[in-house]
Amino acid sequence: MTPPTPTARFLQAAVRFRLPDSWILDYSAVVIQSYSEPPVCDPENLDSILEWLCAHNYTRWVPPNPAARARGFILRPGNPKPPDWLIEAASRLNEEAGGFYTWTDEGWRNAVEMVNKSRQPSLRYRHLYNTLAHWAYENSPPGLPAELPDFFETDGWWFLGAPMTWAEIFEAVLFLEREGFLRAVGVLSSRGRLWLTDLGIIFVQSEKDLRTFMADRTPQGNSFNTTHNTVNIHGNTNNSNIASGSHNSQAITHGVDAHSLAQLVSQLRQIAPSLDLPVDDAQDLAQEINALEREGVEPGRGRRIWRRIARIVTPALTSAVAAGSEQAVQTAITAGSQMFG
Incomplete structure (x- = not known):
C-alpha cells in the first residue's frame, strides 16, 4: 500500500537520517528537519504518521525497558555490534520518551524501495502527466484557466514523498500540450496558466491512467473522403502525382515548411x-x-x-x-x- 503523502515525506527523511548501525526510527531528527524549506512534515501530524507506520508493519513500538533490553532492539542479524554511545543513546531515549520506535525488516525494505522508486524519471513523469491533467480539471473555474503556481501547494507536487522540480513540471506540461491534452501560457514565468482541451477532459473523465488512455485510443490519421465523381484535368498531367478512377483514395503527406x-x-x-x-x-x-x-x-x-x-x-x-x-x-x-x- 502506498503511504499517504505526509507519511511518504516522513519516510523519505527517516531513511536519510537513519542512525548508523541502528534500527531505531529517530523521528526527532525528522521533526527537526520539519523546520526546513520545504518542510519535511508537519509536527502536528507526527502521531498519526507513527500510528500509520505501526499499523502497516513499517515500525514497532518498544515500551520502556532496561538498557540491557534496549540493546537487543538495536541489533539485527548481520549488523555489527553498535558502539556504546548508541546503546546509551537508545537507553536514554527509551527512558525519556517512555519507549521508542524501531524499523521492522519488512518496513525498512519497503521504505528503501519507495525512496528508490521516487527517483526514477519514468515513474516521476508518469505521475506528473496524470496528476497535472486531473489537477487542472479540478482547479479551473468556469471559463478560466488553472494557475500553475498553485500546483506547488498540492499533494501532486510530491511523488512518493519526493518533491518535483519546476524543470520536470515544464517538460510534463510541454508533453501534455504537444499531445493535445491542454493549452499552456506563460509556463516559464511565475504565472503559468493551463486550459484543458476537449481531449484532456475526456481523458480525466475516463478515470484511466494516461498511458492506458493513449494506448486504447484509435489512431487518428488524416482521413480523406472518396468521391465517386469524374474530375476533369485540363493540361498535361504527365509525371503528375494524381490518382484517377472511381475507387481510389490518396494519402497526402505534409512536410515541414x-x-x-x-x-x-x-x-x-x-x-x-x-x-x-x-x-x-x-x-x-x-x-x-x-x-x-x-x-x-x-x-x-x-x-x-x-x-x-x-x-x-x-x-x-x-x-x-x-x-x-x-x-x-x-x-x-x-x-x-x-x-x-
Whole structure:
C-alpha cells in the first residue's frame, strides 16, 4: 500500500537520517528537519504518521525497558555490534520518551524501495502527466484557466514523498500540450496558466491512467473522403502525382515548411550560449540542432529530434532566466512545439 503523502515525506527523511548501525526510527531528527524549506512534515501530524507506520508493519513500538533490553532492539542479524554511545543513546531515549520506535525488516525494505522508486524519471513523469491533467480539471473555474503556481501547494507536487522540480513540471506540461491534452501560457514565468482541451477532459473523465488512455485510443490519421465523381484535368498531367478512377483514395503527406525550420534552427543556435550547459550537453545540443537542420523537414524525424532538444534545454531554463534570455528561449520552444507538436 502506498503511504499517504505526509507519511511518504516522513519516510523519505527517516531513511536519510537513519542512525548508523541502528534500527531505531529517530523521528526527532525528522521533526527537526520539519523546520526546513520545504518542510519535511508537519509536527502536528507526527502521531498519526507513527500510528500509520505501526499499523502497516513499517515500525514497532518498544515500551520502556532496561538498557540491557534496549540493546537487543538495536541489533539485527548481520549488523555489527553498535558502539556504546548508541546503546546509551537508545537507553536514554527509551527512558525519556517512555519507549521508542524501531524499523521492522519488512518496513525498512519497503521504505528503501519507495525512496528508490521516487527517483526514477519514468515513474516521476508518469505521475506528473496524470496528476497535472486531473489537477487542472479540478482547479479551473468556469471559463478560466488553472494557475500553475498553485500546483506547488498540492499533494501532486510530491511523488512518493519526493518533491518535483519546476524543470520536470515544464517538460510534463510541454508533453501534455504537444499531445493535445491542454493549452499552456506563460509556463516559464511565475504565472503559468493551463486550459484543458476537449481531449484532456475526456481523458480525466475516463478515470484511466494516461498511458492506458493513449494506448486504447484509435489512431487518428488524416482521413480523406472518396468521391465517386469524374474530375476533369485540363493540361498535361504527365509525371503528375494524381490518382484517377472511381475507387481510389490518396494519402497526402505534409512536410515541414523549410523557411520556418530555418528560423527555428537559427533561434536555437542563438539561445544555446545563454543556457550555460555543461560541455557534454552543449555538444549534444549542437549536434541535435545540426540534425534538425538536415532532417527536420521530414515530420517524423523532426519530431524525434525536437524531443531530444527539449530534454536538453528544459533543465537549463533557470540559467536562461538568469541570463535575461527567458523570452527568447520561450519563443524558440513555442515555435518548435507548434512545428512538431
